[in-house]
Amino acid sequence: MSLSSENKMNVKLNNKDMAVNNINSEHRVVYDTKDLNLWYSDTHALKDINLEINEKEVTAIIGPSGCGKSTYIKTLNRMVELVPGVRTTGTITYKNKNILDKSFKVEDLRTQVGMVFQKANPFPKSIYENIAYGPKIHGIRNKKVLDEIVEKSLRGAYIWDELKDRLNENAYGLSGGQQQRLCIARCLAIQPDVILMDEPTSALDPKSTLKIEELVQELKKEFSIIIVTHNMQQAARISDKTAFFLNGEVVEFDDTNTIFTNPNDSRTEDYISGRFG
Numbered sequence: 001m002s003l004s005s006e007n008k009m010n011v012k013l014n015n016k017d018m019a020v021n022n023i024n025s026e027h028r029v030v031y032d033t034k035d036l037n038l039w040y041s042d043t044h045a046l047k048d049i050n051l052e053i054n055e056k057e058v059t060a061i062i063g064p065s066g067c068g069k070s071t072y073i074k075t076l077n078r079m080v081e082l083v084p085g086v087r088t089t090g091t092i093t094y095k096n097k098n099i100l101d102k103s104f105k106v107e108d109l110r111t112q113v114g115m116v117f118q119k120a121n122p123f124p125k126s127i128y129e130n131i132a133y134g135p136k137i138h139g140i141r142n143k144k145v146l147d148e149i150v151e152k153s154l155r156g157a158y159i160w161d162e163l164k165d166r167l168n169e170n171a172y173g174l175s176g177g178q179q180q181r182l183c184i185a186r187c188l189a190i191q192p193d194v195i196l197m198d199e200p201t202s203a204l205d206p207k208s209t210l211k212i213e214e215l216v217q218e219l220k221k222e223f224s225i226i227i228v229t230h231n232m233q234q235a236a237r238i239s240d241k242t243a244f245f246l247n248g249e250v251v252e253f254d255d256t257n258t259i260f261t262n263p264n265d266s267r268t269e270d271y272i273s274g275r276f277g
């Protein structure tokens, strides 16, 4: 994994730049979802979802409360199956394998797909141990190697300079925004292919939010990122593709620029212009 230098904070956020990015990009599909349905017992939460998510892009999932955004993102790492009574049909192909197939080992997925939650959830351990934990579980014991992983991961999450002299302090002593970037660094330490983010900035102030948004723009050079957000401006600023969910269905999935400037479906237009949701 080669992480970008901390100095590269030159982020292009306006629609024109995004359009140029989209035209120039030729990405392979990282997740191919076909005819996915999901039920929580009797609740039909996802209905006939078909989505091709490209690698090394930011894909935003938007839609009103209860439309199935979190359910979908948690299906991508099979976290959703921890809920009793969940049933799925259809397929999600990741690296040529259907991850919903019973024979697919969920552990294989967890080493390749990291997740960042709405509320930062560091372990009650030192900053260093938070990052070293995953690599240690995967058998890395050499202190020098762990030191390198910790530094690289914190640099990758643009938080090395802030934390390099505090590595032995408890992570609970960090601000909310710092804790969230620490959690992103913890994801990077397992060298994932994909980072799932479920409303990662909804509990943060505008300054911390901006830092995470800038970080996402840098991370997409190395990783595929799927982000659930309630924040329309955020989706418009940072994503390449946007999927609009409503009542468990995908109403529209397209280049973010198209979704926000020229949507096909009147329901998309109504939602992004704030007429409901």
Ligand SMILES: Nc1ncnc2c1ncn2[C@@H]1O[C@H](COP(=O)(O)OP(=O)(O)OP(=O)(O)O)[C@@H](O)[C@H]1O
Pocket (backbone or CB within 6 Å): 040, 043, 045, 063, 064, 065, 066, 067, 068, 069, 070, 071, 072, 083
């Ligand atoms: N653990 C669960 N058990 C039963 N039903 C659930 C569970 N989690 C979600 N649901 C239902 O599935 C549907 C989709 O919920 P989900 O949390 O995916 O929506 P969301 O779009 O992420 O909402 P929000 O924006 O409020 O987080 C809702 O009807 C919800 O009540």
